[in-house]
Amino acid sequence: xxxxxxxxxxxxxxxxxxxxxxxxxxxxxxxxxxxxxxxxxxxxxxxxxxxxxxxxxxxxxxxxxxxxxxxxxxxxxxxxxxxxxxxxxxxxxxxxxxxxxxxxxxxxxxxxxxxxxxxxxxxxxxxxxxxxxxxxxxxxxxxxxxxxxxxxxxxxxxxxxxxxxxxxxxxxxxxxxxxxxxxxxxxxxxxxxxxxxxxxxxxxxxxxxxxxxxxxxxxxxxxxxxxxxxxxxxxxxxxxxxxxxxxxxxxxxxxxxxxxxxxxxxxxxxxxxxxxxxxxxxxxxxxxxxxxxxxxxxxxxxxxxxxxxxxxxxxxxxxxxxxxxxxxxxxxxxxxxxxxxxxxxxxxxxxxxxxxxxxxxxxxxxxxxxxxxxxxxxxxxxxxxxxx
Amino acid sequence: xxxxxxxxxxxxxxxxxxxxxxxxxxxxxxxxxxxxxxxxxxxxxxxxxxxxxxxxxxxxxxxxxxxxxxxxxxxxxxxxxxxxxxxxxxxxxxxxxxxxxxxxxxxx
Numbered sequence: 463x464x465x466x467x468x469x470x471x472x473x474x475x476x477x478x479x480x481x482x483x484x485x486x487x488x489x490x491x492x493x494x495x496x497x498x499x500x501x502x503x504x505x506x507x508x509x510x511x512x513x514x515x516x517x518x519x520x521x522x523x524x525x526x527x528x529x530x531x532x533x534x535x536x537x538x539x540x541x542x543x544x545x546x547x548x549x550x551x552x553x554x555x556x557x558x559x560x561x562x563x564x565x566x567x568x569x570x571x572x573x574x575x576x577x578x579x580x581x582x583x584x585x586x587x588x589x590x591x592x593x594x595x596x597x598x599x600x601x602x603x604x605x606x607x608x609x610x611x612x613x614x615x616x617x618x619x620x621x622x623x624x625x626x627x628x629x630x631x632x633x634x635x636x637x638x639x640x641x642x643x644x645x646x647x648x649x650x651x652x653x654x655x656x657x658x659x660x661x662x663x664x665x666x667x668x669x670x671x672x673x674x675x676x677x678x679x680x681x682x683x684x685x686x687x688x689x690x691x692x693x694x695x696x697x698x699x700x701x702x703x704x705x706x707x708x709x710x711x712x713x714x715x716x717x718x719x720x721x722x723x724x725x726x727x728x729x730x731x732x733x734x735x736x737x738x739x740x741x742x743x744x745x746x747x748x749x750x751x752x753x754x755x756x757x758x759x760x761x762x763x764x765x766x767x768x769x770x771x772x773x774x775x776x777x778x779x780x781x782x783x784x785x786x787x788x789x790x791x792x793x794x795x796x797x798x799x800x801x802x803x804x805x806x807x808x809x810x811x812x813x814x815x816x817x818x819x820x821x822x823x824x825x826x827x828x829x830x831x832x833x834x835x836x837x838x839x840x841x842x843x844x845x846x847x848x849x850x
Numbered sequence: 851x852x853x854x855x856x857x858x859x860x861x862x863x864x865x866x867x868x869x870x871x872x873x874x875x876x877x878x879x880x881x882x883x884x885x886x887x888x889x890x891x892x893x894x895x896x897x898x899x900x901x902x903x904x905x906x907x908x909x910x911x912x913x914x915x916x917x918x919x920x921x922x923x924x925x926x927x928x929x930x931x932x933x934x935x936x937x938x939x940x941x942x943x944x945x946x947x948x949x950x951x952x953x954x955x956x957x958x
């Protein structure tokens with residue numbers, strides 16, 4: 463029997479954190495180097511510095527802002543230092559974060575220093591040091607699994623993903639949903655060929671129709687561009703692994719979504735309002751998809767792969783799972799869980815799901831994933847339009 | 851890495867019982883559970899079928915469980931995953947050289 467609780471950082475409102483980061487958030491490319499220099503001098507800080515943030519307009523600008531605010535408001539942050547150029551946009555991001563997160567937020571800008579970048583770094587280090595000390599007052603306490611919001615991602619899938627790794631991830635998602643937690647599956651293009659089964663699981667009819675429409679919109683974009691998905695999705699690693707078409711990849715990929723009804727389909731980076739299983743309409747490139755999850759508030763990501771894929775989120779601990787026996791033998795120290803026994807029929811999905819859930823709870827309670835231990839992690843901003 | 855099968859008692863018999871698996875009853879293909887060649891045992895529901903492979907089939911790749919015609923839909927997970935661009939015999943490797951998506955303008 464898995465202990466149905468974890469040790470997390472409670473927040474005054476919103477979900478608990480499974481980590482207690484001091485986030486240094488560079489909100490446009492002009493100040494990214496200064497944000498990077500400051501972060502290097504603030505103990506235990508995490509740096510997310512967008513290369514964009516200026517010269518954007520319309521929906522692209524709004525989505526970039528939603529990603530910045532969402533990354534800042536992620537419950538894994540115990541404090542946030544915004545590094546900006548103009549005071550007005552820095553305050554706008556700070557305010558948007560404060561609406562969704564109780565973490566202390568401070569902002570330093572080039573406006574305050576009359577464009578003096580040396581002075582900006584000095585002020586950022588001073589403010590960041592203060593925030594780091596403040597965040598260190600946080601303590602883990604025992605919390606119910608219903609506090610968790612898990613992202614489910616796959617990357618470099620092969621046939622073992624659809625046979626074992628994704629069904630196993632889905633079985634864990636089911637258990638979390640039954641415990642009152644929230645889960646999200648993204649990558650709209652990888653519902654293509656499996657949308658009938660997904661749409662039928664919408665908690666009401668409108669959700670099913672929105673799922674089908676989201677898939678159709680991506681498919682139309684591909685068709686309109688006149689490109690062949692083969693070689694891109696499925697990609698070269700997928701094809702080497704035995705996956706021949708997008709339909710085949712999708713039917714394996716949606717096994718991550720388990721069996722429960724779909725509560726809602728979220729827009730990219732949108733936080734869920736309810737609990738249970740969610741879909742997110744977003745890109746299928748994992749770094750972008752995962753940043754959408756992080757901006758939506760996921761504290762952890764369960765990432766299935768076939769031959770291995772080392773990419774991890776910087777903000778949400780990313781737990782790697784493979785059922786490919788050769789990959790598991792080769793990548794000890796990168797993959798967190800070997801599901802090869804499920805593929806070979808030596809261990810039931812149910813028994814493996816119990817082991818996997820216990821491991822995820824340990825990570826939620828502070829055990830490092832291999833990606834965290836290796837010091838690897840990043841966030842990747844999505845653009846949906848050209849710059850001015 | 852956690853290897854859960856090392857933490858539980860498992861009979862070794864199942865491991866050597868089959869080489870490939872048909873995922874759903876309606877499927878036209880089976881999936882190789884290791885690099886395969888020659889005559890192999892396929893887990894089909896509760897039973898085992900022997901299939902003579904026409905060529906080596908790598909881990910994770912598919913082979914046909916029946917003779918199929920060009921233009922036929924191929925099913926895996928009980929659902930169509932594309933259409934054959936040429937006829938395929940039982941035991942033949944099915945992949946991008948003879949199977950094409952029907953979606954996103956790829957196969958019409």
